[in-house]
Amino acid sequence: MDHEKVNILLVDDQPAKLLAYEVILKDLGENLVIASSGREALEVLLKTEIAVILVDVCMPELDGFELAAMIREHPRFQKTAMIFISAIQVSDIDRLRGYEMGAVDYVPVPVVPEVLRAKIKVFSELYRKTRELERLNQELEDRVRARTAELENSTAKLRESEQRRSMAIAAGKMGSWDWDWITGDWMWDEGQYRIFGVGPEIFEVNPANVQALLHPDDVDQLRKAIAEFNSGTRAYETEFRIVRPDGEVRWCVGTAAATIDASGRVVRVSGVTVDITERKRAEERQNLLAREVDHRAKNALALAQSIVRLTRADGVKAYVNAVEGRINALARVHTILSLSSWQGAELSKLIDEELAPYSLGGQIRLAGPEVQLVPATAQTLALALHELFTNSAKYGALSTRSGRLMIAWQAEDDRLTLTWEESGGPLVRTPKSRGFGTRSLLASVESQLGGRAQFDWRAEGLLCRLEVPLTRKPAATTAPGKVDAAAELQRASG
Template sequence: MDQEKVNILLVDDQPAKLLAYEVILKDLGENLVIASSGREALEVLLKTEIAVILVDVCMPELDGFELAAMIREHPRFQKTAMIFISAIQVSDIDRLRGYEMGAVDYVPVPVVPEVLRAKIRVFAELYRKTRELERLNHELEDRVRARTAELESSTAKLRESEQRRSMAIAAGKMGSWDWDWISGDWMWDDGQYRIFGVGPESFEVNPANVQALLHPDDVDQLRKAIAEFNKGTRAYETEFRIVRPDGEVRWCVGTAAATVDERGRVVRVSGVTVDITERKRAEERQNLLAREVDHRAKNALALAQSIVRLTRADEVKDYVSAVEGRINALARVHTILSLSSWQGAELSRLIDEELAPYSLGDQIRLAGPEVQLLPATAQTLALALHELFTNSAKYGALSTRSGRLAIDWQVEDELLTLSWEESGGPLVMTPKSRGFGTRSLLASVESQLGGQAQFDWRAEGLLCRLEVPLTRKTATAGLGKFDTGGSAELQRASG
């Protein structure tokens, strides 16, 4: 491969000598640059990269020593090789002065061509090698910088990925762990500590301490997992419970995978733990809700069956109207209860729903505090209020524009007392026998809710007083009684 030529500067004030140097050095195959004075040599140096300077010591204006001193002052040329040529005998002092000025060698006159070519060749090759080393060094530095940048970028991406993983683990209530099967050493990340409710500063991760945090009924899961891995299983998943130091029980699902050596022996087990407590609780709520829906559906069907079976009318049209009214009353209270997720219903809301079909204006007066009824109490009381409103709209105060109805209620010692007072309607006479509405109202309030219903058939209007316990024990007991024998209760009331 052809070598890159280097520049050799020849400095002498005598053209004949310059020509002689050119002839001698031509065979080197390098670029020869001519300067006939020190100042011209300086101009060349500022424009051209020079490998070796061959300079005459004795020159007018600037001699070789002065030129060498000026060259060495410039940072670019502090390492440029300079060879002095002297036609006079040079003393040791002059030689030392020349070396101090930066000379690397002396060539006496007359010049021996072979010696001069050898010296120039050595310094030219040294310059070439130095430049090659510098180039290689720059390339190496560039590669190091590029590699460093790649590593920094890779590290940043890895750090970012780890941060995302940590965030995902934290958001997903996950933890990761690693178990050295040979040494028994464990490694937990922050998520694992968080799930178990312990901290790395106070909890030493080892089989005994981990087992102590497992629910007693689930300790065998750990033993079973170890046994499976010893049998050659490579992956294992199971659900288990932990008991945190504060006593809280958490549900988890654990997934583990084994790493084996060249002989197939387990050397390491790594895994992920996921806290599924909320999911378990949601499943429990869902199961409870399903049972509750089934229970309420049966209650509603029992009520509907009782309404259909016990409703009496002389004509089919009246029968259908009565059944539809009672079923609609049941549907309205179910809507109210569903809006509260079956937590209960307000008494005033039940009354408003029953009033909705009538345009009564100022005929009705309501007074009473906010009362929250249990679902069972709300269902039964809604049907009782429906019977009172229906009876009043057909035969009582609400059947005429002059009629008035006052509904007052109050609560004392968990007992709801509701007063129904009609006035201004048709003349009221005490009935000779109780109709279905009255019988069903008595049955529902007294038999199902454990309360009392009192009727006073005054001439000026019906006065009814209902007393209904609001405690959960009484209300649920009544509901259970209605579920199993509600129709029978109504039948006995109609008998």
């Protein structure tokens, strides 16, 4: 038997599942309308009469339960049949929640085609019967209106009021609005006022006031939307920023749909606004993190490149050991900084990492308060300490059991002073030339950190004094990817 086709809305974020539902339901001979998200489903409902809604429970941004709650809040859709379908939420509690949200049935996965077709067919037929009754009632109302002008007036006002109601009910960070294109009247719901940070008791909704709340760089979006609706566009979506009266900037995404009259002229525009500020901030944090990782990786690679290029040794084995030692020192401080989320490093931890191989027999003494170093200073001092420990182990106090090493430091007037004092080791003579370790230490401490390094080659043992500022930002951080130490080491080796 021929009958008028009804619209069945299929809502799922997975195209493969939507295709499967179409194949299962095509034999019913109804109009199948597709929506790949909750927001798209709301837009369809703005413009299309729907008999049955088949909606997936698990969807990003707006899941099936939230969508059902929003739809049920509107009087126009309180009796629209909604069937939930889900692959995971099949417990009695989940089914009960689905019914509480307005579902008339609940279909688990895997879907049995015959069962799904039967359920959709029942509700489609019920919708058709209901529409037939509505049409009969409409005819009756038309007859009454023909006899009673007052009743006709009242009914028209009720219809207009119904059309003005927003399709998007305030739920979470969503709001809805309605704009009469002819009279210029606006209507906002509670969610819209909340997003813009204003109240209906003090804020008059009109184009001038709305524009005043838009970010100056995004005002053109409003003008563009108006121009497109005037040129025939029926739906529009864009991201924009608002500036609340308290100065807070919020990111939003707006979706709008136009209502036209019989002549094709726009008479009303309705829309939904969603606050996406948290998502935008998360994206900004991700981008900042990516840039920071890139910057630090380039700095670390530049330091490693300088170490490999400028290290000198008498043989291949000595060269490999020297390079590995310096790169391992850089890796150790990198680990310490990573554990602090690159907020800084304690000087005592840097020293502990470097002295670990030489701490047997109580040859080393430490004295100093807890001092927090910024990342760039920590990296440079770690390499400097590595050179001092390496030289001492080869030629100085740590090369014999009788040798002693005292490391003391203090922080005063925003300046760190570290004293390295060796004793009891082999007889010390002032070197005729500076090795790579000494040259790199001087270059990094003096040129990169703006500090000072002093060496006193006493006969009883080396006395080294390092002074560095604690808060001065090293020059290497001013140009991402470039490390001044490399240039200093190059000049020092010449």
